[in-house]
Amino acid sequence: MRKKITLIISVLFVFLSVSISASFYQNPVYILSGKNSLVLSFDTDEAFYYNTGFYWRQREGNLIGELGYTTDLSYATGTVNYRLIDVSKLYSVNFKFRVLPADAKALVIDVGGLMKILDNLNMSFSAYDVMFYSDKGERLAPKFQVIFDYVFNVFGMNFEILSFGADVLRFGLGVSLNNLDSLKNLGVSYSPLYDLRSAKLSHALNFTGTFAMSNYFFEIDGYYNFETIDNIPELSKTFGVKISVGFNM
Numbered sequence: 680m681r682k683k684i685t686l687i688i689s690v691l692f693v694f695l696s697v698s699i700s701a702s703f704y705q706n707p708v709y710i711l712s713g714k715n716s717l718v719l720s721f722d723t724d725e726a727f728y729y730n731t732g733f734y735w736r737q738r739e740g741n742l743i744g745e746l747g748y749t750t751d752l753s754y755a756t757g758t759v760n761y762r763l764i765d766v767s768k769l770y771s772v773n774f775k776f777r778v779l780p781a782d783a784k785a786l787v788i789d790v791g792g793l794m795k796i797l798d799n800l801n802m803s804f805s806a807y808d809v810m811f812y813s814d815k816g817e818r819l820a821p822k823f824q825v826i827f828d829y830v831f832n833v834f835g836m837n838f839e840i841l842s843f844g845a846d847v848l849r850f851g852l853g854v855s856l857n858n859l860d861s862l863k864n865l866g867v868s869y870s871p872l873y874d875l876r877s878a879k880l881s882h883a884l885n886f887t888g889t890f891a892m893s894n895y896f897f898e899i900d901g902y903y904n905f906e907t908i909d910n911i912p913e914l915s916k917t918f919g920v921k922i923s924v925g926f927n928m
Contacts, residue, residue, distance in 0.1 A: 707772065718925040769794065770790075786812040800827065849873075862890055866886065882905040887900045
């Protein structure tokens with residue numbers, strides 16, 4: 680049983696290898712480590728708007744729970760999240776409670792899962808920003824994502840479809856190298872985006888790298904939009920980078 684769980688966690692390391700979207704959407708079932716760990720993250724974009732996150736992850740049997748807090752550089756915004764991952768059944772839910780500003784509290788949920796289709800072919804599915812409550816009556820358009828990920832030895836390929844509500848469709852095609860000693864993943868993808876309202880096509884590049892050494896792990900993700908879409912916040916910036924550093928306890 681332990682060998683099976685270890686194999687499943689290895690799959691979670693490499694799946695979604697090049698599926699990072701322009702706002703760093705990531706299936707909540709994805710994890711950097713299957714052990715008790717502390718993770719620090721930092722992301723910024725062309726406007727040098729910073730976000731910092733602190734996360735504690737604890738494992739009990741087949742379940743991994745994460746408690747985290749994300750804020751911006753001025754500490755004017757704050758979101759508490761609780762994520763639960765079942766590494767045996769390969770599904771996850773992430774509850775995000777916006778607590779700052781104090782007059783704009785909200786509850787948003789992400790859900791995701793992973794299923795095996797063939798020996799080397801996996802399919803992941805996820806929904807992001809499903810809003811359950813907002814003090815100000817905000818309405819977020821949920822995002823839906825499906826990824827087909829093929830991994831053969833150290834080489835991987837995937838195809839992604841991501842919808843930003845009913846406004847924009849994103850199609851991603853990527854390649855990756857996986858499990859090369861301490862290099863767990865190195866991937867890049869090209870993504871055309873189709874604006875259904877204006878019938879315009881735009882283009883983006885995305886990259887990701889994951890490294891694990893002893894009790895430490897490191898991940899860097901980034902994007903570059905050749906054209907921006909101003910009325911969709913997630914696609915309105917030209918470039919962005921996110922760095923995560925973790926320590927197994």
